[in-house]
Amino acid sequence: MWQSSGLKNARLGAHIREMTESDDNWVEDLRCPQCGQTGTAAFSQADGFFDVQVVSVSDGFRTIQAEYGPNFCCSSCDCVVED
Numbered sequence: 001m002w003q004s005s006g007l008k009n010a011r012l013g014a015h016i017r018e019m020t021e022s023d024d025n026w027v028e029d030l031r032c033p034q035c036g037q038t039g040t041a042a043f044s045q046a047d048g049f050f051d052v053q054v055v056s057v058s059d060g061f062r063t064i065q066a067e068y069g070p071n072f073c074c075s076s077c078d079c080v081v082e083d
Contacts, residue, residue, distance in 0.1 A: 030061055030081045032074035037061075041072060 024045045031038050039058025045051065054063050054070050061072050061081065072081045 025055075030058065030072050032077065032079055032081045034077045034079040035074060037074055037076060041070075 026043050028041050028043065029038065030041055037060050039061050041057045041061070041063075042055040044053045044055050052069060057063055057072060060075050062075055064071050064073050064080075073079065074081055
């Protein structure tokens with residue numbers, strides 16, 4: 001499981017699961033184009049699955065489900081962030 005300060009669990013309508021060594025894990029940088037707040041989002045994708053899971057997102061951001069996957073929104077100014 002991700003052990004990073006400032007990160008909290010996020011939900012996308014699918015359950016968050018503990019990552020294993022066979023998963024593909026990565027972190028994306030987030031930046032709000034309006035207020036400049038920055039953070040990160042951690043992702044996981046199990047071998048053989050197309051589902052990408054958001055494992056955690058930095059404080060100050062929230063996850064929103066979009067048509068083609070997750071997007072992130074700045075909690076301060078409610079603006080969709082760039083990754």
